[in-house]
Amino acid sequence: MVAPKKIGAQTRWFQNPPVILARATIVGEKEGMGPLGHTFDKIITDSYYHEKSWEKAEQRMLQEAMQMAVERAGLSLKDIDFMLAGDLLNQIISANYTARNLEVPFIGLYGACATLYESMALGAMLIDGGFAEYILIGVSSHYATAERQYRFPVEQGAQRPLYAQWTVTGAAGMVLARQGAGPVITHATIGKVVDLGQQDPMNMGAAMAPAAADTIMYHFVDTGRTIDNYDLVITGDLGTYGKELAQRILINNGYDITPRFADCGVLVYAPEQDAHAGGSGCACAAVVTCGYLLQEMQKGNYQHVLGVGTGALLSPCSSLQGENIPGIAHAVVIEAG
Amino acid sequence: MAQPLEIQKKQYKKLVDEIKPRPPVIRNTLGAFIFGGLIALIGQFMLNFFQGQGLSINDAGAATSSTLIFLAALFTGLGIYDEIAKYGGAGTIVPITGFANSMVSPAMEYRTEGFVLGVGAKLFTIAGPVLVFGIFSAWLAALLYYFFR
Incomplete structure (x- = not known):
């Protein structure tokens, strides 16, 4: 059952x-x-x-x-x-x-x-x-x-x-x-750990992109929804190149989310701040979601958002021992209250 | 994604290599040349100065190394060395100043874990391999010299 x-x-x-x-x-x-x-x-x-x-x-x-x-x-x-x-x-x-x-x-x-x-x-x-x-x-x-x-x-x-x-x-x-005023969480899609063989600990975006794409696809398949159901799909910290990679994987699988796709890591720094491909870390998705994203939802600029946290599952020990860097992504649907 | 994992991995690797930005090799090489050369030039001025003060070539060399190491340590402590290294790259890592930076930066960082197990144990985390393989190569060269001269 x-x-x-x-x-x-x-x-x-x-x-x-x-x-x-x-x-x-x-x-x-x-x-x-x-x-x-x-x-x-x-x-x-x-x-x-x-x-x-x-x-x-x-x-x-x-x-x-x-x-x-x-x-x-x-x-x-x-x-x-x-x-x-x-x-x-x-x-x-x-x-x-x-x-x-x-x-x-x-x-x-x-x-x-x-x-x-x-x-x-x-x-x-x-x-x-x-x-x-x-x-x-x-x-x-x-x-x-x-x-x-x-x-x-x-x-x-x-x-x-x-x-x-x-x-x-x-x-x-x-x-x-359980009750009160504010945006609500209507769905959650728990991700699987995805490993497509990435090993460079400096290139976390590439390690996480397949997991992000996998969770987003499963979310669409599970719910029967499409990108048209959302104003925005926002990932945690794929960075400039990881975002591009996730986009490409999704397009190859028949899901083009490009016009409504954003990434917290890309948003958090300006190019002249010398952060290279963008922000990362637990706080990256967290401060952008709890700051910018939810404020924009409060203002009414976004109604239906699919937020996707992305993680690279490495340790300093595992990378030195030549292990791959698998990724994980969890998605949550946030609806303006 | 219905294909076997091995094929997916190969395809993905190709995609990553396609999207990954290339390092700006010419800019990096030029930066290394200018900063590395500049450090060497400063060293040469120091060497000439110390010799002018009456030191022998060997003593002047030692005085120059010590001064460069001191300056690199000072700049690391002031948080400037890594800013210069961003542009200097190999030009700031290879000279003796890079060695000083690789010792002082962990010394500063691991102070919070105490003097023995923090600073003491972690001082050589970056410079350690350089020493180990440097000493090993010297030993190997000496051995070859002993048997084949």
């Missing part, structure tokens, strides 16, 4: 679509100076954020963004049933220490840069399944903590290839609720 809220192979629909009650974003200086600078709630100019290490700075950003989201929802931490959070650092320490400080029942998640959309999909399921009234979501990333974990020390003088992406420094918090 098929689960009552399952449609097709990978999609779930929500009987009482959960509401995005509130959200908050904090970003670093570079993001603040980018084209979406005005859409963020707080811009920090000190990459240490008055802390002793970049890791502590990232954790502090995450905690503040999540607390800000709870305040804006008019709630207190006691009202939150579950906290779903994750980040890029080993053993998701930013999320763990935030959960320690917030003292809310915590489900730690790792979906690489797709963690926000993974959290939204799971949060919506928990609410529509009757297991929670309020869900608090948070994700973060920091350029310096990601660089030192995955690549080189920050001050090391190395040339980055043109297809490399820049990890977004930032954090976002979001509160989902």
Whole structure:
């Protein structure tokens, strides 16, 4: 027997679509100076954020963004049933220490840069399944903590290839609720891990594009919808070349979404900011979704959006051992409330 | 995507190679030539200066290396070296200044993990392979020289 809220192979629909009650974003200086600078709630100019290490700075950003989201929802931490959070650092320490400080029942998640959309999909399921009234979501990333974990020390003088992406420094918090005013989540398509043999850890867009295309196609097949049902399909952090690759795969399979296709990684920096192929990191999809995207929906510029979080599932160890870099993508349908 | 995975992978690799931007080789080579040459030129001026001060050629060479290493370390600490390296590329990595940068940058970065297991253990993360294979090649060359001179 098929689960009552399952449609097709990978999609779930929500009987009482959960509401995005509130959200908050904090970003670093570079993001603040980018084209979406005005859409963020707080811009920090000190990459240490008055802390002793970049890791502590990232954790502090995450905690503040999540607390800000709870305040804006008019709630207190006691009202939150579950906290779903994750980040890029080993053993998701930013999320763990935030959960320690917030003292809310915590489900730690790792979906690489797709963690926000993974959290939204799971949060919506928990609410529509009757297991929670309020869900608090948070994700973060920091350029310096990601660089030192995955690549080189920050001050090391190395040339980055043109297809490399820049990890977004930032954090976002979001509160989902069973009822209230705001945009709603109507469907979620959980992605499979897709591996088309990419091995270059500097070329994450190419590693993630097949997963993004796969999830988008399954979403269309499962729901019987087409691109005409959406004003916008927005991916997390494919970057300039990854977006082009996803577009090409989709066209080869008979789905042309090009005119309504955007990518958070492409939007977050201007070309002259020297970020090369665009932004990446958990915070990339998160701050653009919780800032720009949901603000545009509130203004009525978009009604029906398919948001697709994209993640590259590598570790510094796996790339050194010559393993491929598989990708994952989770899609969520957001309808203006 | 009904084709077998191996074919999909091959096709995808072709697509990635088609879309991936080519590195600007001429610009990079020119940058490496200019910045690498500039560092060498500055070194030559220093060498001449130290010799003019009465140092022997060997002592002047050592004084020049130390001064260049000091300057590279200082510029790394001030956050300037990686900005120059963005344009200099190999021209800023290959000279002795690049070696200094590759030691100072992890030293700064891993300070947060303490002096022994942070700075001490991570100091050679980038320069380590250069030393290991440099010393190994020297040993190999010496061995060949010993047997075949």
